Amino acid sequence: xxETLDEARFxxxxxHLGAVSAYAARRGSRDPDGVAAEVMTIAWRRLPVVxxxxxxxxxxxxxxxxxxxEARSRRRTAPDEVPATxxxxxxxxxxPELDRALRALRPSDRExxxxxxxxxxxxxxxxxxxxxxxxxxxxxxxxxxxxxRAALTEAEPVPLAQLDVEGT
Amino acid sequence: xxxxxxxxxLRAANPVAEAQVADDALFDRIVxxxxxxxxxxxxxxxxxxxxxxxxxxxxxxxxxxxALSHWVFTDVVRAPxxxxxxxxxxxxxxxxxxxxxxAIDFRDDSVMVRGGGGSMALSIDQSAWECYWVGALExxxxxxxxxxxxxxxxxxxxRMSIAPAGAPENWAPENATFPHLVFAxxxxxxxxxxxxxxxxxxxxxxxxxxxxxxxx
Numbered sequence: 441x442x443e444t445l446d447e448a449r450f451x452x453x454x455x456h457l458g459a460v461s462a463y464a465a466r467r468g469s470r471d472p473d474g475v476a477a478e479v480m481t482i483a484w485r486r487l488p489v490v491x492x493x494x495x496x497x498x499x500x501x502x503x504x505x506x507x508x509x510e511a512r513s514r515r516r517t518a519p520d521e522v523p524a525t526x527x528x529x530x531x532x533x534x535x536p537e538l539d540r541a542l543r544a545l546r547p548s549d550r551e552x553x554x555x556x557x558x559x560x561x562x563x564x565x566x567x568x569x570x571x572x573x574x575x576x577x578x579x580x581x582x583x584x585x586x587x588x589r590a591a592l593t594e595a596e597p598v599p600l601a602q603l604d605v606e607g608t
Numbered sequence: 609x610x611x612x613x614x615x616x617x618l619r620a621a622n623p624v625a626e627a628q629v630a631d632d633a634l635f636d637r638i639v640x641x642x643x644x645x646x647x648x649x650x651x652x653x654x655x656x657x658x659x660x661x662x663x664x665x666x667x668x669x670x671x672x673x674x675a676l677s678h679w680v681f682t683d684v685v686r687a688p689x690x691x692x693x694x695x696x697x698x699x700x701x702x703x704x705x706x707x708x709x710x711a712i713d714f715r716d717d718s719v720m721v722r723g724g725g726g727s728m729a730l731s732i733d734q735s736a737w738e739c740y741w742v743g744a745l746e747x748x749x750x751x752x753x754x755x756x757x758x759x760x761x762x763x764x765x766x767r768m769s770i771a772p773a774g775a776p777e778n779w780a781p782e783n784a785t786f787p788h789l790v791f792a793x794x795x796x797x798x799x800x801x802x803x804x805x806x807x808x809x810x811x812x813x814x815x816x817x818x819x820x821x822x823x824x
Binding site: 446447450451454457458461462465466476477480481484485486488489490491492493497498501534535538553554556557558568571572573575576585588589592 | 614615617618619621622623624625627629630631634635638639641742745746748794795796798799802810811812813814816817818820821
């Protein structure tokens, strides 16, 4: 069967299915493959607005909304499973120290860090995924890195040698 | 630990490895779906969002912490003045087809900078034209897309300006045309310019996200 032009274009977007599924899994989705399928369906239906040259930021931005919707739905249907104070779908299991530090961040700071560290996006791509300017993203990332570092430093025991130096 | 080391540690802790996934059955199911119906629904939803956006803008205007941009002119006025400015601006600005001015509740006990009602109308107008442009691109209506682009360029050029770096909060250009909007010197104005240029060049992702974030 011959593909239409739209189908041929969509095939390029669809090649990111695994990346979107991994994104959803990293953000704590219970059904990452389902999220990825929904994102791809949205992309097909809104094909003219999906960037042809680099669709990945658009896909991640859409996946974020779908994962949030999934988390909200989960809270409604099984409120005991999700802490009421949780502002966002939580990241999947990590080493406890890093997990604590990441959870201490604002969701927007955390997402900025994870888009770069785990999704391997450039600042410009991550800015597109979040719908903000690249300048604003760089500022957000800088602050998020500083806050994460501070949170990790708080969690780490201070070496004795360092205490000695600081105490003199 | 340096910032870079922090990111390196975070990278190393990535809990899910990306896998190449080929799901031909899913691909076939998706491309068998029609595309037009959801697009129509999205446009209806955007119109419904006018009121939500208006309430949001009103909340921002009522706040004293609106740091991204500020309303022009320097003195503070009460709600009736802002209300009149908002109405007057509606006689000057044109909304895109299908859009209407949202009713904004200027609370009697609120104050705004003089010109703020007009700036609010201008901000709503800009967001409406952005969304209209997105809709035109979805319909592949190049004439209306070009029209929206022209209107937005005109608004940016003639009715919006950037406060100089270090300017006071109440900075306003001399002889500003009413209505007028001042952007803080934080890249916001340039960001708008960039997403308009990209949309005109066939990359509307930024425009579409701006519409989603700000627009009716």
